[in-house]
Amino acid sequence: MAATRERTRQEPRRTRLVGGPGLLLVWLYGVMVVGAVSRSAYQIATEFGRAPLAYTLSALAGLVYGFITYTLVRGGETARRAALVCCAAELVGVLTIGTWTLVEPSAFPDATVWSEYGMGYLFIPVLLPLTALYWLRAARPRTAGA
Amino acid sequence: MGPEGVGVRAVGVSGRNKVAAMLDVLTLVTGVAALLLAAWCGWAAYRDQPTKDWHFIGMAVVTLLTLVQLVVGIVQLARGEKPEQGTTIFVAYLLGSFACVPAAGFLSLGERTRWGSLTVAASGVVLAVLEVRLFDIWRG
Secondary structure: OHHHHHHHHHHHHOOOOOOOHHHHHHHHHHHHHHHHHHHHHHHHHHHHHHOHHHHHHHHHHHHHHHHHHHHHHHOOHHHHHHHHHHHHHHHHHHHHHHHHHHHOHHHOOOOOOOHHHHHHHOOHHHHHHHHHHHHHHHOOOHHHOO | OOHHHHHHHHOOOHHHHHHHHHHHHHHHHHHHHHHHHHHHHHHHHHOOOOOOHHHHHHHHHHHHHHHHHHHHHHHHHHOOOOOOOOHHHHHHHHHHHHHHHHHHHHHHHHOOOHHHHHHHHHHHHHHHHHHHHHHHHHHO
16 A cells, blocks of 8 residues: 555656657657767767867757656756757757758768758758657646646 | 778679678668557557557568668678778667667557557667668768
């Protein structure tokens, strides 16, 4: 009895974020983590001097993706809010870098993950935060009376 | 990348050419199989069904193809062939395409709804893209 009570006290506290559409989101974020992190790690290690700005931005994108993936898998209200903030930041990042690469291509001798709004990645970088924001807002706890 | 390298590599000794052609065919077959898997699981998701035994057999077939591709790719490297865009990137993409579909398959085991099917379908599309990139990396 005591054990079950303890369980029920802990478990419902965490909103599950990887159920249903969240699973697809986690998988796509996982793909982006692998893509952005391995790409920037390779480029920074081998040819950093060629396009330092582009490679640093790719690494930053990888970090953001990694953090969002972690929060989604962890679940819970705090994680949900942190993920919301990061997804918003991610969207701003994609839009800024995307526009930047179009307006001033000379600043980017090589592409970043977010170049041209993520065209090299099937526009997943720009679609993903939009979908994630929608999903995270829908996952608001019901008790909050939204 | 250089234009002088392309012609030389395209016309090689017959034995080397055969294995090289095998890799091209494998890349094409795997890409098409990945798209078929994506369509199939997408259909299941559309009909509100989770992934079933037959889908997992499909995933196994696609994974087997990527495994063969991994082995053939490594054999090619061992024979001294050089991918146009570098060995590290080539191996990374080979490993990535091998892990892609099984990872989604395991996730869909824990999510017995249409969303599991859609995740596997997405992995098929991603694998097809990886195959196109693999071809570019190999051929330049």
